[in-house]
Amino acid sequence: MSLATRTRKALYAGATAALLGATLVGASAAPASAEPRDGTCNAGEFCLYYGEGQSGAVADFANSKRDYTENGSCISFRGAGKAGAGVCVQNHAKSVWNRTGATAYEFYNSNFGGTHDVIPAGTQANLNANVYNDNASHILGDASLRFPLNVTQAQIKNRSPHWCWDSKTNCHHDYNAADIFAATGTAVVSPVAGTVMTKNIRSSGVGSTVTVKDRFGRLWYFAHMHHSPAPVVSVGQHVEKGTRIGTVGTSAHALGTPAHLHLDMRVGVDERVGCSGSGCASYGFVNNQPLLRTAFLARPAS
Numbered sequence: 001m002s003l004a005t006r007t008r009k010a011l012y013a014g015a016t017a018a019l020l021g022a023t024l025v026g027a028s029a030a031p032a033s034a035e036p037r038d039g040t041c042n043a044g045e046f047c048l049y050y051g052e053g054q055s056g057a058v059a060d061f062a063n064s065k066r067d068y069t070e071n072g073s074c075i076s077f078r079g080a081g082k083a084g085a086g087v088c089v090q091n092h093a094k095s096v097w098n099r100t101g102a103t104a105y106e107f108y109n110s111n112f113g114g115t116h117d118v119i120p121a122g123t124q125a126n127l128n129a130n131v132y133n134d135n136a137s138h139i140l141g142d143a144s145l146r147f148p149l150n151v152t153q154a155q156i157k158n159r160s161p162h163w164c165w166d167s168k169t170n171c172h173h174d175y176n177a178a179d180i181f182a183a184t185g186t187a188v189v190s191p192v193a194g195t196v197m198t199k200n201i202r203s204s205g206v207g208s209t210v211t212v213k214d215r216f217g218r219l220w221y222f223a224h225m226h227h228s229p230a231p232v233v234s235v236g237q238h239v240e241k242g243t244r245i246g247t248v249g250t251s252a253h254a255l256g257t258p259a260h261l262h263l264d265m266r267v268g269v270d271e272r273v274g275c276s277g278s279g280c281a282s283y284g285f286v287n288n289q290p291l292l293r294t295a296f297l298a299r300p301a302s
């Protein structure tokens, strides 16, 4: 776990405890119908339970949630007289029932970051140890990535230096981002289905850049790409997973380092913030190394 992750979790835990009293006051206003967070796990909903085996109070959701707060308060479990009623959902869920028709991803960090558990449609289960009582956001739908380079595993593993593909934590120098070392000219493809938000063609500095926003509000930023040939997508264009974006640039485009793709992500923004190095640390970039590793391991070995 990175220092940044620990800090983030600790801050949320403090806020959660402070808000608990306020949430209990409002809990009785829940409508008694098949609506999200009415304390009943209805068909079509994704439900988090305070206890194991779908026991205790429940928090039922109809949509993805990038954190478990609403209107400045923590979202709490509902269920009069049941264990956990009124307790904040964040970091207190032990089991789930996925009654949606889609796969659900429960994440350790807010903003769909860090380690996660995958819950298939229709499944009742206790959460895996990595997110058991350590849950901060969820995606309903396919959160998985297509690895953003058209390469085999061997082509990445054999680079020196190489992307920290086997690290369990964030491994960019200054903040949550991935530097994936690859040969100049390697095709960069979109890891998600989404819309191209920005494109800049540059022969120096950070090189050519593109951003793509997906339906979960995740804004993906690709940097150090080549200027000639330039990125092939246009602003406003819809891309699918695997749609070609551009190519990995030369060392000159990567600020003097060997050629690599820089990939970072934030949630809920339309433009990538202008920052570099340690100056980016306070902007809420999300650790997506676990999703990237899974995508990498889906590539052919050689």
Ligand SMILES: [Zn+2]
Pocket (backbone or CB within 6 Å): 172, 177, 178, 179, 262, 263
């Ligand atoms: Zn980088």
